Amino acid sequence: MRALFKDNVVEALIGLVVVIVAVGFVSFAWDRTSAGRADDGYMLTARFSNVAGVAAGTDIRVSGIKVGQVSGQALDPVSYQAxxxxxxxPALKLPIDSSAAITSEGLLGGTYIALTPGGDPVTLKPGEEIAETSGATDLMGLIGSVVNRSGGDAQSADKPEAPAPAGQSK
Incomplete structure (x- = not known):
């Protein structure tokens, strides 16, 4: 083993550098995504008709600033809402008439929940529910409806063109 190490010192050092860089990358990603932090905030709930693209860890934002994250999701067996x-x-005190909407950062961007604070002086307490919500928009359905409706009326393409009145040309 010792003779093998002497013959491959350069390869062993390069391997060590690769392992150190990989460990540094993983620790950076762990810290950046808040994966190792415990949630010390207060819990709220909200009901949506469609939560496509939302999972545990999805950002909760107010005015574009991250103020929390989704910790769980379930299906209500009575209303079939998510x-x-x-x-x-914990420093954020939302008024009781605040609203929540599932939105995206753009056509190809990630999904997040945007909270819009209301104007009521009474604030939501831990465990309470945001009543006014708006579910996720089905972008593929919207794109499909635009594509299917483009190009004018499909029947008019099959009809022969009416002849021009006598004495006029096209």
Missing amino acids: VLQFSLD
Whole structure:
């Protein structure tokens, strides 16, 4: 083994550098995504008709600033609505008439929940529910409907063109 190491010192050092860089990358990603942090915020719930693209860990934002994340989701067996549980920054006190909407960062961007604070002086308490919600928009359905309706009326393409009145040309 010792003779093998002496013959391949350069390869062994390069391998060591690769392992060190990989460990650094993993620790950076772990810290950046908040994967190792415990949620110390307060919990709220919200019901949506469609939560496509939302999973545990999805951002909760107010005015584009991350203030929390989704911690769980379930299906209400009575209303068949998706119920999301999420934790919010304890410093954030949302008015009771606030609303939540599932939106995306753009056509190819990620999905997040945008909270819009209301104007009521009474604030939501831990465990309460946001009543006014708007579910996710089906972008593929919208794109499909635009594509299927483009190009004018399909019947007019099959009809022969009417002849021009006598004495006029096209």
